[in-house]
Amino acid sequence: LMGALMNSPPSGNDLKTMQFVPEHPAWPVISEVLCNPVNEDCDEFVEFYFPGPGQVDMSRFTITDDDTGDILVAFDTPFLTQGGHGLLMDPEYENGSQPYDIPPGTVVIYPGNTTIGDGLSGTDPVILLHDSVPVSVYGTPEIPGDNIPFDPGTGLSVERIEWSLPDAPASWYSSGMGPTPGSPPQGITQGVDYAVSSIR
Secondary structure: OHHHHHHOOOOOOOHHHOOOOOOOOOOOEEEEEEOOOOOOOOOOEEEEEEOOOOEEEHHHEEEEOOOOEEEEEEOOOOEEEOOEEEEEEOOOHHHOOOOOOOOOOOEEEEEOOOOOOOOOOOOOOEEEEEOOEEEEEEOOOOOOOOOOOOOOOOOOOEEEOOOOOOOOHHHEEOOOOOOOOOOOOOOOOOOOOOOOOOOO
């Protein structure tokens, strides 16, 4: 019987062509944003981290700067695996000086047009959507005056200190050591705080 089923699978039960979204899915998280690179024509980026489990198809998401929305197009593969980073880059990056050392295994994706949103600025939020529902945000537009998004200066990025933190001012920082596309933030040590008085 098993051999017969393998040779002639039921045509009405082809699950490999169906999208499956669990009741409580793990979403990719916006983990770093570089809005004002030295070369604004091609070097801005948005980094994503996927906590898992499993894998996620980034081509099923859209991104917006609250002005213009973009579909996401994969350079090679759209799939982020557990613990992996994705990098949304300007499609013109390949024609520039390519200043970033992107780690192997980083999933590179592009916006469906020539810029991310209508061109990121220091005051633009970045919103990742699935079926028009926000799943991760940098700089919640509904909270004016909370100091995010902020512009750390030319060539510097804003990074989420830890992927599970909410979109709040204390969750984001900028390192003077520069951006880390495809990698965890620099200058952040995670572990047990043994200080008698918390250093948080």
